Every structure is written in C-alpha cells, then in structure tokens.
Amino acid sequence: MARSSIHISGNLFGLILAVLESAPLHGYGIAREIEIRSSDALSFGEGTLYPALRALEQDGFIEARWDTSGTGPAKKVYELTPDGKAELARIREAWRDYSRSIDQVLGGLPKMQSA
Amino acid sequence: MARSSIHISGNLFGLILAVLESAPLHGYGIAREIEIRSSDALSFGEGTLYPALRALEQDGFIEARWDTSGTGPAKKVYELTPDGKAELARIREAWRDYSRSIDQVLGGLPKMQSA
C-alpha cells in the first residue's frame, strides 16, 4: 500500500483528473492508480483523497454515481465532466510552466533542451 | 515588483540555495535574482523570504555576514556552506524524481523522452 513516499503538494487535483481522463473510477481505485502510474513514488492517505474529490465535485469538474453492482462495499464512481477536462488542460499547462521555471532556477543538469 | 505569479510550494529552499551556488548574495537580492532567472514566473514576498533564510541558516546550509560597505541600508550577505551544497544536490535529485513522477501521472504531451 506504499504510504510514506514524497507528498503531493499542489498537484493533487491534477493527478486525480488525469487518472479520470482515462476512464471513470472510484475514489479508492484512483489512489491506487496514481501509485501504480508513479511507480509508488506518489502516494497519499484517505484524509487527503476524499476531501479533494468532494471539492472537485462541488466545482463541477467531476460527477459521482454509486455503483452497488460489484462485490465488496458500494463504490462511488467518478467521471470527468467537460469542465473537468478543460480544467485538466489548464492544470497541465500550469504545471509545465511551473516545472520549467523551477528547472530554470534550480539548474543542475539541463534536460536536453532544444537549441 | 512582480508579485502575484504562481507560488513556490515546496521548492523555496532549493531555489535559494541554487541562487547562492553561483555567488554569495543578500536576501533582497536573492528574491530579485529568482524573479529574473524565472522570467518573473516565480516570485514571493518578504514574509516568505526571511523566515526561509533563517531556517536555512539554523540548519547550517548557509552562513551570513553583514556588509555595510556599499550604499543604502546594510546588507546581510549569505553564502553556501559545504552542507548547503550537499543539501542542494539532494534537493535537485528529489525535484527531478518528483517532477518526473508528476509528468508520468499527469501525462499530456510527453517531453521528448529517450527511446
């Protein structure tokens, strides 16, 4: 279950929306999927996850429906709305700007920039 | 002086140490230099800067001396210590890991990855 890696700090909403872009998924599954996609580098607990999902839902970026069909406890399955897709695009752009800026100031080995 | 851009969120110490790697500099100048290097994308106020400098000094990553030689108010000039240089290397590595992980999950256009 891989807790105790680096924390999320600011990108949580984007990560959730990005996972939901591939397919609708329930909360618990979103957290697991983020761990998988990041090779266990990014991880967070329920106290971080559920409030974030509620905020995204209130903003109209995702929509929820209950799925009681499967086995186990009922699942609240979230789906990306058109607004959410637009928000994801904005977040991606902001992240790219931000990380490029940090790279610029932080320096170290350059990332094979174009001439 | 160029406030109101994106915030720093987690990388403040690294940015300061990276600037000091080039040359010793005083607090106010560090803030200006970060703005310049990031093309005004990264910016923060005094309430963010000075507490960070004090924390870095307490951790032994930077050392301060007063410079009263120049014109204007006295300047507190900070210099990177060997420990600070090591810490900067750690921060650079952590940032690279972190941003790579976010890229992986966030997706969008890939950054011209190696085959």
Added chain:
DNA sequence: GTAGTATACATCGATTACCGATGTAGCGGT
C-alpha cells in the same frame, strides 16, 4: 462461525508552508 485481511467510504484535528500586511530605516532624486 469467527478472525483476519482487503476494499471502500468518511471525518476531524494538527501541522506545515506560505502569503499579505505592516513596520523601520537609509539613501537618491526632484
């Protein structure tokens, strides 16, 4: 049948980082 484990939801208080406002003061220009 009941104990343990994994799934799955949810809330709450504490912590941390950061921002914005405010204050002091020296110096240069008009």
Added chain:
DNA sequence: ACCGCTACATCGGTAATCGATGTATACTAC
C-alpha cells in the same frame, strides 16, 4: 520636504494535506 527604492524584520491568517480513527462489506482460512 517628500517620494520611491533598497533592505531588513515580524506577525497573523489561510490553505493544503497528513495521520489517526471510525464504519461497513465481503472473501479466505481455520
């Protein structure tokens, strides 16, 4: 004389998120 820039510093508030805790369902093993 006053404004604006440099340069230091502190303080209170806020937002993000972490950790702990609680509830419930279902499968597996004994």
